[in-house]
Amino acid sequence: MNLNSIPLTSSEIGNLWMTYQEKTMLLRFLEYFLEHAEDQSVHNILQDAYSASDQVVKTIHSIFQNEGAASPLGFTANDVNKRVPKLFDFYYEPMFLNVICKIEASLFSMYFSMSYRQDIRQLFKQLTAEAQDIFDRCSNYLLDKGVLVRPPFMSVPKEISFITDKHYLSGFNLFKEKRSLNAIEISLIHNSIETNLIGMQLMIGFAQVAHNQEVKEYFIKGMKLSKDVETSLGEFMRQDFIEPPATPAGKATNSTIAPFSDKLMMYITNLLGSFGLGSSSLGGAFNLRSDLPLELAKLAQKILPFIKEGGEIMITNGWMEEPPQVEDRRQLTRS
Known part of the structure; x- marks a missing residue:
């Protein structure tokens, strides 16, 4: 039996739908950011994030199409004007993408655990890894530029203790x-x-x-x-x-x-x-x-x-x- 021929469950349909909305939103932001990215390293990160997100949107559209379901509208070229002046100054693009990938990594990991069909689990497993990779690259870039503030340092514990009060x-x-x-x-x-x-x-x-x-x-x-x-x-x-x-x-x-x-x-x-x-x-x-x-x-x-x-x-x-x-x-x- 082809496990991928099993009908989608309600949770799989809902999570794919949510992912389509979020990814088409992200594509519009990335299109605008790419238009204004001046740093080549940032441009490369944004471009890789765009390519991965674009592929995901196509994959989800294909899944819905194969199921005989209507694809969501999401967000289209009508929702972005790429050539207007910058709305945010330097480093905001990787800072924004860092936060989005933080959200994505949490969501996609949860969606993975709510999926039962093998191809859907594999998709969310892939999406989690992609979000983590982009998050990692954004974090490294921002840390290198000194604009991502680390949490405070503290002394490491030297022994085990238990709460008594x-x-x-x-x-x-x-x-x-x-x-x-x-x-x-x-x-x-x-x-x-x-x-x-x-x-x-x-x-x-x-x-x-x-x-x-x-x-x-x-x-x-x-x-x-x-x-x-x-x-x-x-x-x-x-x-x-x-x-x-x-x-x-x-x-x-x-x-x-x-x-x-x-x-x-x-x-x-x-x-x-x-x-x-x-x-x-x-x-x-x-x-x-x-x-x-x-x-x-x-x-x-x-x-x-x-x-x-x-x-x-x-x-x-x-x-x-x-x-x-x-x-x-x-x-x-x-x-």
Whole structure:
């Protein structure tokens, strides 16, 4: 029996559909970035990412076609204007791609574990490896240029120890000083701040060029939300006399000419917001000091309405493509 002839499951259809949306979005960004890339090393990374993403889109289209299913629309040449001035300054291209590959590596690894047909598992296995490779190259480039801030260094443990004081879990004891952050907590805070700094510059740039006034105001909210995340989480590091991450590169320029459609900019904002929400949940699960999960929960309460508002704006403007829908059999019970 040909295992690849087995019909696609709902999870495989959904994950392929999501991947098509994300990859066609990324292609439009890469087309614009390639138009302005001045550094040959960056150009090579962007070109390789573009070629790989373009092939994936074709592969997914072929899979849907073989299944007799309609391919998604995703994002097309109508969603990008490659020849407008740069919206972001030097080094932003690899910084942006670094974050996207971080998201992709997590998503594709999860999609792999949700796939059952051999060819679909192989596809997501390949996509995970490609995302990791581009992430690796972007990281090496940015580290070499000194614009990717490493998490703080610390002394390595010389012996094994166990927690004996229950106050280790407390962050609210008024009569006892809070313990300092541990390595796991610092890593999660650092990652969240780093991602939000890049996202904040994206929101600033988007707010400058959006055509729709409601969309423009939404991006301003996103800019302030990213700043809130950076400020509140950064304070935890400052309390331990640790400087939060910051970089002088990757800033929005003063251009007011849109390289992307409002639809495309809204989609990636929703994607980054959803990833931020997931990161907050992950951080809450692994932080052992009780004040940290509470702060992350407060931030999640701000992020979730922001994502919902974005979805409503996209629906109002006819920009939200509907995912594949299961047959509604509930009507059979109403007769």
